[in-house]
Amino acid sequence: MERWSNAQHSDTPMLQYSNLKEFEMRIVHYLNQFFGGxxxxxxAGAPLEVREGAVGPGLLLExxxxxxxxxxxxxxCGDNYAVENQEAMIGSALEKIREAKPDxxxxxxxxxxxxxxxxxxxxxxxxxxxxxxxxxxxxxxENPGVDLYRETLYIIxxxxxxxxxxxxxxxxxxxxxxxxxxxxxxLPAEEGYLTRGLIRDQFVEQTAAxxxxxxxxxxxxxxxxxxxxxxxxxxxxPMPPALKDLSKAKVMLITDGGLVPKGNPxxxxxxxxxxxxSYKIEGCDDLKAEDYEISHGGYDPQFVRQDPDRLVPLDAxxxxxxxxxxxxxxxxxxxxxxxANPLSNTRRMGREMAERVKQLGIDAVILTST
Amino acid sequence: xxxxxxxxxxNGIVHVVGDANVTPEQEKEVRRKLVEKALEALxxxxxxx
Numbered sequence: 001m002e003r004w005s006n007a008q009h010s011d012t013p014m015l016q017y018s019n020l021k022e023f024e025m026r027i028v029h030y031l032n033q034f035f036g037g038x039x040x041x042x043x044a045g046a047p048l049e050v051r052e053g054a055v056g057p058g059l060l061l062e063x064x065x066x067x068x069x070x071x072x073x074x075x076x077c078g079d080n081y082a083v084e085n086q087e088a089m090i091g092s093a094l095e096k097i098r099e100a101k102p103d104x105x106x107x108x109x110x111x112x113x114x115x116x117x118x119x120x121x122x123x124x125x126x127x128x129x130x131x132x133x134x135x136x137x138x139x140x141x142e143n144p145g146v147d148l149y150r151e152t153l154y155i156i157x158x159x160x161x162x163x164x165x166x167x168x169x170x171x172x173x174x175x176x177x178x179x180x181x182x183x184x185x186x187l188p189a190e191e192g193y194l195t196r197g198l199i200r201d202q203f204v205e206q207t208a209a210x211x212x213x214x215x216x217x218x219x220x221x222x223x224x225x226x227x228x229x230x231x232x233x234x235x236x237x238p239m240p241p242a243l244k245d246l247s248k249a250k251v252m253l254i255t256d257g258g259l260v261p262k263g264n265p266x267x268x269x270x271x272x273x274x275x276x277x278s279y280k281i282e283g284c285d286d287l288k289a290e291d292y293e294i295s296h297g298g299y300d301p302q303f304v305r306q307d308p309d310r311l312v313p314l315d316a317x318x319x320x321x322x323x324x325x326x327x328x329x330x331x332x333x334x335x336x337x338x339x340a341n342p343l344s345n346t347r348r349m350g351r352e353m354a355e356r357v358k359q360l361g362i363d364a365v366i367l368t369s370t
Numbered sequence: 371x372x373x374x375x376x377x378x379x380x381n382g383i384v385h386v387v388g389d390a391n392v393t394p395e396q397e398k399e400v401r402r403k404l405v406e407k408a409l410e411a412l413x414x415x416x417x418x419x
Contacts, residue, residue, distance in 0.1 A: 239375065239416055239417065241415065242412065242413055242414050242415045242416075243412045243413050246409055246412070246413055249412075251409075257386065299383045299384055300384050301384075302384075303384045303385045303388065303390045304384070304385060304388075306390075307388060309387070309388065309401065310385035310386070310387060310388025310390075310397075310401075311385070311386060311387065311388075312387075313387040313401050313404070313405050315398065315401070316387070316398070316401045316402045316404075316405045317405060319402065320402075320405065320406075320409070325409070326409065364412045366405065366408045366409075366412075368380065368386045368387055369380075369386065370383050370384075370386055
């Protein structure tokens with residue numbers, strides 16, 4: 001379901017793009033090293049550079065937007081550089097964009113490219129927020145940038161194949177033209193953008209009861225109908241293979257039960273946490289009550305407070321480590337508080353934790369959840 | 371439990387891997403059994419849900 005329109009523009013007068021004859025639409029376009037023509041993965045470390053005019057997909061974008069559209073500058077940045085230096089990249093990109101005085105910011109499309117999507121999403125979202133400019137990007141539904149920015153941005157569903165470039169840019173330019181002229185934006189299926197999960201008010205002819213009965217009747221008859229409530233969708237995650245040899249495995253403990261060292265050094269919130277922490281257990285065989293506290297507003301913490309091993313089973317894991325059942329217990333555990341948290345947030349934290357776990361060469365994780 | 375087929379049912383929300391109603395020695399045994407179950411899940415192939 002998407003009952004959302006560009007409500008942020010609702011207090012400004014409606015202007016029709018077609019009425020603005022003298023209007024020149026100035027665009028800043030963001031591309032990665034590949035689409036910007038620098039090169040492939042070997043150029044992924046390339047820092048942000050500014051090109052005059054349109055580059056690569058920007059030429060087609062300009063053409064699709066019509067004769068008064070002009071890509072004034074193109075920002076090109078290597079995917080690794082953009083993700084590893086995100087803050088600096090965005091800071092300097094915003095400066096260039098501000099100087100270019102555009103009416104519109106376009107990033108990508110990024111298709112399935114994860115780092116590209118993350119950078120395009122972060123930058124588009126910063127442009128909207130900081131410069132108040134309309135921004136459009138394009139990604140495939142599985143791009144990690146989608147999870148992070150779908151609520152904030154219009155992300156045209158690009159599919160995974162870059163051969164669909166023309167079609168994707170067509171949808172991006174249609175939507176962009178509407179955003180620039182502050183025209184009403186249709187529902188995701190009409191405009192081709194990924195659902196943002198937002199709800200808007202809308203006048204309808206029939207009451208909820210009438211619509212409901214119609215849907216039930218359609219369902220019984222096997223006719224098509226469109227539900228107004230769409231359950232949260234989870235993309236399928238491939239099942240990791242079994243561990244071949246536990247006795248050689250490096251295992252890590254993670255919890256979402258909010259166990260943190262006394263004083264909560266990372267200030268992990270007890271509800272809707274935006275942070276997680278990693279805490280040393282090196283040389284420790286048993287978690288002591290006096291060293292820890294609970295930051296979690298969703299369960300009675302008195303039992304875990306008495307003995308933190310009731311949440312993070314360190315003593316049992318140490319025994320199994322000593323007996324050689326597992327190879328090694330990693331010398332820190334990860335903790336956050338899993339309560340009343342928006343999916344976009346938990347997905348981000350999950351991804352960050354997974355990256356850390358991979359980096360550390362951990363073979364398996366036991367995650368205890370309250 | 372969404373999407374995960376390596377889920378072990380813990381011993382209540384307030385002490386997932388513990389038990390406040392038994393002696394400390396018994397509780398350690400409870401914890402060890404639960405952790406062993408988790409390790410067993412990691413060691414066996416599971417179908418995606």
